[in-house]
Amino acid sequence: MPLGSTALPFIVIGGGVAGLVVARDLAIAGERVVLVEATDRLGGQVRRHRLAGLDLDAGAEAYAARNPSVPELARELGLAGELVSPNPAGSWLFTAESDAYPLPATSLLGIPAVIDEQLERVLGAQATARVAADAELPAELGADAVTLGELVRVRMGEAVVDRLVAPVTTGVHSAHPDALPLDRVAPGLLAALAREGSLAAAVRTLRDQAPAGSAVGGIRGGMARLVDELERELARLSVDVRVGAPAEDVTPTSIRVGAERLLGTVVVAAPGVLAPASIRPATVVTLIVERPELAAAPRGSGVLVAPGAPVTARALTHQSAKWDWLAHAAAGLDVLRLSYEHPVPTDTARGDATTLLGVTIRPRDIVESAVVEWQRSAIEASAAHPQVGEAASGTGLASVVQHARATARRLLAVGGTREDDVRLKREKGSTTNDD
Ligand SMILES: Cc1cc2nc3c(=O)[nH]c(=O)nc-3n(C[C@H](O)[C@H](O)[C@H](O)COP(=O)(O)OP(=O)(O)OC[C@H]3O[C@@H](n4cnc5c(N)ncnc54)[C@H](O)[C@@H]3O)c2cc1C
Known part of the structure; x- marks a missing residue:
């Protein structure tokens, strides 16, 4: 029986992708849902800005x-025809010795x-x-390794951790391999190691099992x-969405x-609500550049930076080389995105882009630039609340x-069963200032 009509609602705290997705699925099942978002817009860490006339x-x-x-969700939302591969x-990889190489293709x-x-x-x-x-x-x-760094170090040596894995994880997860639990970043890797007998063979089987095509995907026009x-779906499903409403x-x-x-x-779909969040800052500098030499995509779709390399950036994405739709929209301009731990002046990013x-x-x-600061939360799961x-x-x-x-x-x-309802109704009776 749909509970929506009589039961108390679900209250989703946080209007990032996690909150929006959980609210949608609960509403589709007939539940009443209220979603509260602290800021004045939905999307959290997924949002666009406009530079040089481009939506990025x-x-x-x-x-x-x-x-x-993600592609399944996108298809349900009518974006099937908009899914794209980079x-x-x-x-590429930029090393401490200032050498640049394409990253090993099978990894x-x-x-x-x-x-x-x-x-x-x-x-x-x-x-x-x-x-x-x-x-x-x-x-x-x-077999008993807990972190990615531990496993790679013991199987393949320190150089692989430093020169190959750390640049990827700092670029992708903003964390050193020693700080990344294996079960989160590479589920199935230890099981594959046990089956296959070596780490290289384990990686090969996981790569073979992965869906065909690229390791990442995108949406034409941006995520x-x-x-x-x-947002449109939640309106259609009559979810009570409140922005500018911190819980x-x-x-x-x-x-x-x-x-x-x-x-x-x-x-709970927001960091810092259950406990003081352990927040990692991140800064993204976007440069819109008019430089015909970049059209040849000299370093593929971007560059990951090894520890010790003489730049401040952790990674550079050559966005207009990565996504065809963006190259088309940018019409001769190039879009570069550099990631940093802390805010930097645009000129630092320009210098880093030159080096990388x-x-x-x-x-x-x-032509135009933007520096955007973000706060990303580390894992802090709680048993007491449903949390996404x-x-x-x-x-x-x-993952989200x-x-x-x-x-x-x-x-x-x-x-x-919604056992909580009984308790809730009792609580409601004793609350004076509610609804
Ligand atoms: C620069 C950058 C690049 C990234 N690149 C990629 C990428 O290419 N691919 C990828 O898969 N992932 C990427 N990520 C990570 C990805 O964006 C996030 O993992 C994901 O969007 C997190 O979604 P979320 O809903 O968990 O959290 P968030 O998006 O952080 O949403 C949480 C929401 O909760 C709200 N909130 C906080 N406190 C309260 C409160 N008390 N009451 C109400 N609301 C509250 C916040 O305002 C926020 O809107 C990137 C992140 C950043 C910052």
Whole structure:
């Protein structure tokens, strides 16, 4: 029986993708849903800005294709024809010695699956021989590793952690491999190691099992279109969406928004609500550049930066080389996006782009620029509340969407009994200033 008509609503705190997705799934099942968002707009870390007449993603600009959750959601939202793959040229690596190489094509999070000349160019002969030793080591070695760094170090040596995996994880997850739990960033890798006997073979099988095509995907026009469509759906489903409405005094069954107390089953989709959030800052500098030499995409779709390299940026995405739709829209301009831990002046980004791309970009080549600061939350799951979003699922849209939908299914499965309702109604009777 749909509970919507009689039961108290679900109250979703946070209007990022996680909150929007969980609210949508609950509403589709007939539940009443209230969603409160602290800021004046929905989308959280997915939003657009406009530079040089181009609509660009200011935050997330792609999704990992390691699970089908984002393309599935996009299809449900009518965006099937808008899913796109990036330029297959792939990313490059910029080393501490200021060398630039294409990243090994067959790899997972930078862990090489194949030993070839390209790998030897990046690592040198000795470290490549250490990678080869992985095939001879007992399968149990590394079986108890907790972090990605631990596993790669023990199987393939320090150089692979430093020169290949760290640049990928700092660029993608903003974290060193030693800070990344294996079960979050590479689920199935330890099981594959046990089956296959070596890390390289484990990576090969996981790569083979992954959906065909590119490791990431995008949406023509930018990932922010996902938020536009989710917002439209919530309106259609009559979800009570309130922006500029920060939730306070949060309990499992109630929140306060301004002077109003709302009762219902609280689903937390915002960091820092349950406990002081451990927040990592991040800054993205976008440069719109007029420099014909960049049209040749000198470093593929972008550059990942190894620790010790003489730039401040952690990564550079050559967005107009990565996405055809953007190259088309940019009509001869180039769009570069550089990631930093802390805010930097545009001129630092210009210098870093020159170093990383090997093409001099002069101040007069910059048509427009933007520096956007973000706060990203580390994992801080709580058992007491249903919780979705990157604090519970790990960072990235693929994890966030998959986890939010699984959580909605779980809430709906237990919702039939809604034992909380009895307690809630009692609580409601004793509350004076509610609805
Ligand atoms: C620069 C950047 C680039 C990224 N690139 C990619 C990428 O290419 N691919 C990818 O998959 N992922 C990427 N990510 C990560 C991805 O964007 C996030 O993992 C994802 O969007 C998180 O969604 P969320 O809903 O969990 O959290 P958020 O988007 O952070 O949403 C949380 C929401 O809760 C609101 N909120 C907070 N407190 C309260 C309160 N008390 N009451 C009400 N509301 C509250 C916030 O205002 C916010 O809107 C990127 C992130 C950044 C910052």
